Amino acid sequence: MSTQEPASTAPATDGALLTADGLHIAFPGRRGGPTARAVDGVDLDIKGGEIVALVGESGCGKTTLARSLLGLVPPTSGKVTFGGKPLDYSGRALKAYRKRVQLVLQDPSGSLNPRHTVYDAVAEGLRIHGYAGDEREAVAGALSRAGLRPPERFFLRYPHELSGGQRQRVVIAGALVLEPELIVADEPVASLDASVRGEILALLLRLRDELGLSALVVTHDLGLAWNIADRVAVMYLGRIVETGTVEEVLTSPQHPYTQALLSVLPEAPGAPVVLTGEPPDPSRIPGGCRFHARCQVLASGEAERAGVADRCRGEDLAVLSGAGETQVACHWARAR
Structure with a gap:
């Protein structure tokens, strides 16, 4: 864990942007076996402009919880609320919701179609959501905010022509192009070299400070949580077992x-x-x-x-x- 001061500098705004309330997610057992309780009672708030790190071992339920917050896995019971309104799982409502809440995956190579140029990869979300503005300008702006400048230099490149850090920035640009209010980043730097990790973490912090972007960062790395999060939620076997500010939890764990x-x-x-x-x-x-x-x-x-x-x-x-x-x-x- 780094000895530098925690990254948190911007106070979160009052009121939760995203809330999980009594969330349970269960999957049927194989061949009539017992039900697997992947998420077994979770309450979690994420405020506007706040970065929350969800940490725990592999298999603790954190990715299932994140997928449920994105609307990809409907809860067995409980509810997800965004902007004060319960999440609607109808097709049209989910499409509108996913414009406001975007996913950034762990492996940029797996997230990007090798046959698509950088321009097409970033523009895909705009096309899905029927964007009516200047597509080229929106793509250029997203690439620039993600640190790929000048953006036009990357338009016609393919993923294999980029470094791992550049590919992850393209994935982040693809999320930013829709101007979301919250991103869910699942192990966003796990597949990157140590020299690039700090750059991507600094980018996420800058986006929070400049755009007021909220984030849920799913990770097993407590050092990463220390350097990026305002608040930490530690998950074990389907439940959050400890939560608080990054300073409190990681300097005085209970x-x-x-x-x-x-x-x-x-x-x-x-x-x-x-x-x-x-x-x-x-x-x-x-x-x-x-x-x-x-x-x-x-x-x-x-x-x-x-x-x-x-x-x-x-x-x-x-x-x-x-x-x-x-x-x-x-x-x-x-x-x-």
Whole structure:
């Protein structure tokens, strides 16, 4: 984790732009098996001009949650609200919604059609949504905002002629051309070289500051969260288990899971915490705290000494609210 100050400088505006309220997403089991609860009760707010990092191990449900916020996966129960209105899953309403909320994927090579020029890749969204203005001007403006200048120099290039960082900027330009209010970035720099990562993160911060753009950044990298996010939501087995400002969560983590994730960073003090086993199957979520089977605090006897070991094993924790204050879903942390 970088020792520089967190990237957050711009205060979020009052009121949530995007809200998940009591969100559950379940998938039928194979061959009549038990239902997999991929998202098992999530409340989450994203304010205007705010960058929220959603962090956790692979398989914790963060990508499914992000896809639901984009309208790609309807919730089993609960609701998604944007601009104060519940998300409408009819075709026309979803099309209008996706103009305002855009996705930036992890792998720019997979996101771009190798047979399409940069111009066509960026213009595709305009054509889908029936843009009536000057297409060339809009494409040039989006490429310029994404840091590809002069934009005309890139119009007729193909993805294979670009570097990885340039391809990711084209993907970002394709999202920006529709002038969205929020982007969902799924591991936006995971496939890039270290030398390019900082450039893309700086670009996302500049877009927030200049355009008031909100973002949900899905990542397993807590160092990335430190350098870009205003707020962090840590997800484990379908639920958010800790949330708060980036400074509070990443400098003073309360949940044992967050502590374990942070402990493996190069700058972290002390020995890394090695979690035993894999996250449980979402079709067989354990009773009590869903992390208790892997919890280093329970295994070490600290929870027993705090008098909460039985509660860790048998008493479920309430869903954290989506508001911005620091919260933790952990019997031991609350007993300290």
